[in-house]
Amino acid sequence: MKQDPAKAAKARALVASLLIFESVVIASLGVWLIILTVTADSVEIRPLLGELIFIVLGSSGLFVAAVGYRRGKYFGRAPAFLANLIAIGVSKYQFDAGLYIVAIPLFILAVVTVVSVLRAIPDRLPTS
Numbered sequence: 001m002k003q004d005p006a007k008a009a010k011a012r013a014l015v016a017s018l019l020i021f022e023s024v025v026i027a028s029l030g031v032w033l034i035i036l037t038v039t040a041d042s043v044e045i046r047p048l049l050g051e052l053i054f055i056v057l058g059s060s061g062l063f064v065a066a067v068g069y070r071r072g073k074y075f076g077r078a079p080a081f082l083a084n085l086i087a088i089g090v091s092k093y094q095f096d097a098g099l100y101i102v103a104i105p106l107f108i109l110a111v112v113t114v115v116s117v118l119r120a121i122p123d124r125l126p127t128s
Contacts, residue, residue, distance in 0.1 A: 008120070009072075011119050011120035012070065012072060012120050015066075015069045015080065015116045015117055015120045016067070017066075018109070018113045018116060019062045019063070019065050019113070020062075020063065022062050022083075022084075022087075023060070023062040023063040026055055026062065027055070030052060030055035030059065033048075033055070034052070061083070062083060069120070080113065080117050081114060081118075084110040084111075084114045084117070085110075087106055087107075087109070088111065088114070090106065091103045091106040091107035091110065095107075
């Protein structure tokens, strides 16, 4: 069964848009963390550097996956899928902490992205 190219392009564009949005949100959290650090009375530099490294890696990884989706490549499927499964787990901890204003949007975004990633899988991968 052959997939409609226009439908496949639309699915890829949706996934790419969601991934770019997630990348920007993660980068924004990094900026917010830096601002909090500058205004804090005391700072533990090693944990801060670890968090900043993961923020840069996560944000750039999602961005690269989004660029791949936009270009019709599928190397970003697994990272996008796994990152959003992790986000679903993180939203559970946010629910447990009573941070519903964070948990609900995070959960919705992650579920929509996971479903979109699964729907954007082509019926047949191109052979090289």
